[in-house]
Structure formats: structure tokens, C-alpha cells
Amino acid sequence: MNIALSPSVKYWLNFFHPVMMWALLLFSIYAAYLGLQVQRTRHAGGEEKKELIKGKYNVKHYQIGSILLGLMVAGAIGGMAVTYINNGKLFFGPHLLAGLGMTSIIAFSASLSPFMQKGANWARMTHILLNFTLLGLFAWQAITGVQIVQRLLTNA
Structure with a gap:
């Protein structure tokens, strides 16, 4: 499948995802x-809790x-x-696999919301663990993504 886009449009599309x-x-x-x-x-507790609730x-x-999940x-x-x-084609490698993993992690993490709203501590702890794992993967993805962007700029 070859979508007929101008070379200029194809080139600049490369930067939408990283940004x-x-x-x-x-x-x-x-x-x-x-x-x-x-x-x-x-x-x-006490006054501190009252102040924090206002936030x-x-x-x-x-x-x-919710916005993060969708985007x-x-x-x-x-x-x-x-x-x-x-x-x-897609380039099968660590960046693609980690990105797919991150997409799964954020979906699973968000799916725990109904359980957390009912007070399930196991769901809360799992949510926190998943999201800090997600942040770590995300930081690593940012680094590998910069390497991909550098390769695109070099080959331009």
C-alpha cells in the first residue's frame, strides 16, 4: 500500500509522533x-487534609x-x-515493542479506576506500580525516539 503524499508532507509527518x-x-x-x-x-489529617482537598x-x-490514555x-x-x-513496513525493534507495551500498560492501569473508586487497595497499588513502570519506559522511549529522529534528520 502506497499512499500518495508529497515528499514534503511525508517528511514532516515523521515529526508529529515524537513531538x-x-x-x-x-x-x-x-x-x-x-x-x-x-x-x-x-x-x-486535620487541617492539612482540608487544604489538600481544596486542590x-x-x-x-x-x-x-483520561486524556493521557486517549492521546x-x-x-x-x-x-x-x-x-x-x-x-x-514497520521496523520491528525495542522502540516498537516498548511502545506497544506502554499502550497496554496505560490501558490496564486505567481499567483499575472502578476498583480504586470502590476503595480496593490492591487496585491502587497496582495502578501506582504500573504507572511508575510506564514512566520509566516512557523516559527510555524518549531516548530511543531521539535516536530515530536523529537518523531521519541525517538521512534527509
């Missing part, structure tokens, strides 16, 4: 901060997490689509 993913990495760090504030609120960290964390899945599919459009 989007770097933005999502920063967004993920913010989501982690909000999650930590939710935990802090949960374990606080509505739980609502913000849930909303940011990360779209970004992963978009990155694979652009690679396929430009090369007629």
Missing part, C-alpha cells in the same frame, strides 16, 4: 505529581489520566501509521 510523545511525557510527569498529591491527601487533585488526576493510544497508532506510510 506529541515528548509533550505526553511531560503531561505524564504532571499526572504522576497529581497522583502523589492524591495519596498525600488520602493519608493527611481537587483526585478530579484533576482522573481527568489528566497515548492515538499517538502510538499514529507513529506506526506514519512509519508504515513512509516506509511500507
